[in-house]
Amino acid sequence: MxxxxxxxxxxxxxxxxxxxxxxxxxxxxxxxxxxxxxAARQTAADCASAAQAGGRTIRVxxxxxxIGQGDERQRLIDFTRxxxxxxxxxxxxxxxxxxxxxxxxxxxxxxxxxxxxxNVKGPYFLTQLAARWMIQQSGAAGPRxxxxxxxxxxxxxxxxxxxxxxxxxxxxxxxxxxxxxxFAARLAEYGILVYExxxxxxxxxxxxxxxxxxxxxxxxxxxxxxxxxxxxxxxxAVSALVRGALPFSTGEVINVDGxxxxxxx
Numbered sequence: 424m425x426x427x428x429x430x431x432x433x434x435x436x437x438x439x440x441x442x443x444x445x446x447x448x449x450x451x452x453x454x455x456x457x458x459x460x461x462a463a464r465q466t467a468a469d470c471a472s473a474a475q476a477g478g479r480t481i482r483v484x485x486x487x488x489x490i491g492q493g494d495e496r497q498r499l500i501d502f503t504r505x506x507x508x509x510x511x512x513x514x515x516x517x518x519x520x521x522x523x524x525x526x527x528x529x530x531x532x533x534x535x536x537x538x539x540x541x542n543v544k545g546p547y548f549l550t551q552l553a554a555r556w557m558i559q560q561s562g563a564a565g566p567r568x569x570x571x572x573x574x575x576x577x578x579x580x581x582x583x584x585x586x587x588x589x590x591x592x593x594x595x596x597x598x599x600x601x602x603x604x605x606f607a608a609r610l611a612e613y614g615i616l617v618y619e620x621x622x623x624x625x626x627x628x629x630x631x632x633x634x635x636x637x638x639x640x641x642x643x644x645x646x647x648x649x650x651x652x653x654x655x656x657x658x659x660a661v662s663a664l665v666r667g668a669l670p671f672s673t674g675e676v677i678n679v680d681g682x683x684x685x686x687x688x
Contacts, residue, residue, distance in 0.1 A: 425449055425450055425451040425481055425482075426449075426450045426451070426511040426512060426665065427450065427451045427452075427453070427503070427507045427509050427510055427511050427512070428445050428450045428451070428452055428453070428511065428512035428513075428514060428665065429452075429453040429455065429499070429503050429510060429512070429513050429514065429553070430442050430445070430452065430453070430454055430455065430514040430516055431455040431490055431499075431514065431515055431516050431517035431545075431546070431549070432455065432456070432457075432516045432517030432518065433452075433454035433455055433456060433463065433466060433514075433516065434454065434456040434459050434462040434463035434465075434466055434485075435459065435462050435466070435627070435628060436625075436627035436628055436629065436654055437516055437577060437622065437625060437627060437654045437657050437658075438454075438514075438516040438517070438654075439462075439466045439469075439654060440653065440654020440655045440656075440657055440658035441514055441516060441577075441654070441657060441658040441661045441662075442454055442466055442470050442658075443466075443469060443470055443473055443655070443658060444655070444658030444659055444661060444662040445470075445512075445658070445661065445662060445665060446469075446470035446471070446473045446474045446479075446481055446483070447473050447474065447477055447479075447662070448662055448665065448666060449474060449477075449479040449481060450481065450511075450512070450665065451481050451482045451483070451507060452467075452470055452481065452482075452483045452484070453484050453485075453486055453499075453502065453503045453506065453507070454466055454467055454470075454483065454484070454485045454486070455485075455486050455487075455488055455490070455499055455517065456485060456486075456487055457487065457488070457489050457517070460485070460487065463485040463487075464485060467483040467484070467485050470483050471483050482506075482507070484502070484506050484507075486498075486499055486502045486503070488502075489541075489545075490517050490541065490545035490546065490549050491540040491541040491544065491545045493548065496545065496548055496549045496552060497552065499549070500549075500552045500553065500556065504556070509560055510553060510556055510557060510560070510572075511557075511572050511573070512572065512573045512574075512575070512665050513549070513550065513553040513573070513574045513575070514575045514576075514577065514661060515546035515549065515550060515574070515575070515576040515577060515602075516577040517541070517545065517546070518541065518542045518577070518579075518595075519537070519538060519541050519542065520589070520592055520629050521534050521538065521589050521591055521592055522534065522537075524588045524589050525588065525589075526587060526588055527587050527588075527590035530590060530591055534591050535591040535594075538591045538592055538594075538595040539591075539594075539595055539598070542592075542595040542596065542599060543595050543598045543599050543602075546576060546599065546602060547599075547602055550574055550576075550602060550606055553574065554574065554606060554609075554610055554615065557572045557574075557610075557613070557615050558610075558613050558615075560572070561613055561614065571614045571615060571616050571667070571670070572614065572615045572616070573615070573616050573617075573618065573664055573665055574606060574610070574615065574616070574617045574618070575617075575618045575619075575620065575661055575664055575665075576599065576602055576603055576617075576618070576619050576620070577619075577620050577622065577657065578596050578599050578600050578619050578620065578621050578622075578676075579592075579596045579621060579622060580621055580622070580623050580678075580680050580683050580684065581593045581596040581597075582596040582597045582599065582600040582621060583597065583684075584683075600619060600621075600676070602619075603617050603618065603619040603674055603675075603676070604674045607673040607674030608674065611673055616664075616669075616670075616672070616673045617673050617674060618664050618669070618672075618673070618674075618675050618676075618677060619675070619676045619677070620657060620660055620661065620676075620677050620678075620679055621676060621677070621678050621679065621680060621684070622652060622656075622657050622679045622680060623646065623652055623678070623679065623680025623681050623683040623684075624637050624641065624645075624646070624651055624652055624680070624681070624683070625651065625652040625653065625654065625656070625657065626651045626652065626653055626654075627654065637651070641681075645683065646680065646681035646682050646683045647681065647682035647685060647687075648681035648682050649681075650681065652679060652680065652681060656679055657679050660677055660679050664677075
């Protein structure tokens, strides 16, 4: 039996990178998206091909849902239940950046509310739904992976690194980081392990507009590892957790940032 993984925001970027790595591992997948159905279908096809190339057979489903909306979060869980009947891994990846990078002295409440709704409220209450279901599953026949169920949240170095032209994003990521210790403490008794990944500068659509700036900063030593991160880098970290690489750890923060978090003199 394959493990079943639900990945939010899985059509492009980091979510796509995670999906491809879990497909290589032989996970059945639910790929959530909001607007780009064509990209989600392409990612699903690529995941199936990747698994097949590795001699594995998996099922991949796509589901449109805005995790910032309560009824759509429930629909996403119901969809997963109807297609697979179980959930072994939740990857909270979906998130948005500000539509306009505004100085914190000029930023709007509308932007703040949007980022908190999607980047914090969405994964918080989706995790609640998933955790309740995982608890109900306790004792049922497990998947091919013998490791325990996992909840993995993709945060950001912006959880602690201040960017004054996108304060709403930083505040949202800082708040999101508290999700992991809270649920780790609450769910340990049920054998559910909870982790946070903090990507650094990752080459995606979101970082495209600031590529030249970060190219320069990286070459000047912003990160000890002098290159951009890739969605594959994040995917490989998620894969290691899903395969049970840290069975005696929960509530752990794992940096996937080229060493950005290291304080240096």
